[in-house]
Amino acid sequence: MKATVFHKHGSPEVLSYEDYDDPQVTSNQILIQVKAVALNHLDLFVRSGIPGLNLEMPHILGSDISGVVVELGKNVQNSFQIGQQVIIDPGISCGICEFCIRGEQSLCPSYGILGEHYRGGYAELLAIDAKNVVPIPGDAPLDIVNAAAVPLTLMTAWRMLISKAQIQPGDDLLIIGIGGGVALAGLQIAKTAGARVIVTSSSNSKLERAKELGADIVINHNEMPDYHKEIGRLTKNRGVDVVLDSVGQATWTRSLRSLRKGGRLVTCGATSGPNAETNxxxxxxxxxxxxxxxxxxxxxxxxxxxxxWNGKIHPVVDRVLPLSKAREAHELLERGEQFGKLVLTP
Ligand SMILES: [Zn+2]
Structure with missing residues (x-):
């Protein structure tokens, strides 16, 4: 098969489109013909090298995958059909620890992510355990390429807002930095949950797009760097119920200052750095x-x-490029000008 791999960590130039051995399915696995793979910021971190993450080279990135079933391992012959369209749950866990038994797979001590700890979907084929394979219903209102943009950011935003922050109808939610996948999934989840959503960005065009997706109030944080004061004005000095902040160091203090008494800040990342000051x-x-x-x-x-599947949440795709142009896609994501997902097709 063809795959985009890297043999050493580094800048986007280390990505190489080349021949790679076809994967073989084990008895509990399914072979997927990859139709599309969406990028995440995680791909950039893994390509550059994460301290403590020792990968067997060459490595294949790609956590968000859609495709078609082409071969079934002998134990899963009855679970899926050849030709079925599917997406992949990128979480890989042991299945037997106390957290997995409780259904809390992302707390599993050996939790790993496809494309980070394991070779992923920047390839024509992927062999993956059947328990990670999720069928796309025949009447789902999205095509297979857009489907690749869904899993990782949707599950992340859902856990943040619904399971952790327990957002309620009427709550005020502040999302820092609209344009990334988690923020856009969070915006749509919060609107279906009945929240009022305030979003920030440095780009007026991204703020306009966010309004089209349902954002109630938009703030340009370049024009208004003390945006927590604007939050105070908008909420009559109460503050918001929930802040979703995956920017980290650069926005942390202002995020905490934007909260009402008893408010909840939920974080899934720190793209600007991990060390912030907390009062x-x-x-x-x-x-x-x-x-x-x-x-x-x-x-x-x-x-x-x-x-x-019922059309209440739509993946937002910025653009689709061939898998052989993964390097260009990484450069685009590093510049951060995209609104929504960058997707590669083998
Ligand atoms: Zn486990």
Missing amino acids: INSVFWRQLEILGSTMGSRDELRTALKLV
């Missing part, structure tokens, strides 16, 4: 809750997907 007095006196969240469980993904 502990403010945390206890104002009874703030800081909630960490990573990926989601198999159940959370399947529950969230119902909203995609």
Whole structure:
């Protein structure tokens, strides 16, 4: 098969489109012909090298995958059909620890992500355990290329807002940095949950697009760097119920200051850096809750997907490029000008 791999960590130039051995299915696996694979910021971090993550080279990136079933392992012959369209749950867990038994796979001590800890979907074929394979219903209102843009960010945003922050109808939610996959999935989830959603970006065109997707209030954080003061004005000095912040260091203090008393900040990442200052007095006196969240469980993904299958949530795709142009896609994602997902097709 053809695959885009890298033999050493580095800049986008290390990505190489080349021949690679076809994967062989084991008895509990399914062979997928990959139709599309969506990029995540995770791909950039893994390509550059994450301290402590020692990969067997060459590595194949790609966590968000859609495709068609082409071969079934002998134990899963009756579970799926050849030709069926599917997406892949990128979470890989042991299945036997206390957290997996409880259905909390993303707390599994050996939790890993397809494309990060395991070779992923920047390839024509992928062999994957049947329990990670999710059928796309025949009447789902999206095509197979757009379907690749769904799993990772949808499950992440769902766990953050529904399971962790427990967002309620009428809540005010502030999303920092609209345009990325988690933020866009979060916006759509929060609107279906009945929240009022305020979003920030440095780009007016991204803010306009966010309004089309249902954002109630938009703030350009370049024009208004003290945006927590604007949040105070908009909420009559109350603050918002929930902040979704995956930017981290650059926005952390302002995110905490945007919360109402007893409000919840939920984070799944720190793209601007991991070390921020927290005023502990403010945390206890104002009874703030800081909630960490990573990926989601198999159940959370399947529950969230119902909203995609019934057309309430739409994946937002910026553009589609051939797999051989993965390098160009990485450069685009590094520049951060996209609105929604970049998708590669083998
Ligand atoms: Zn486990």
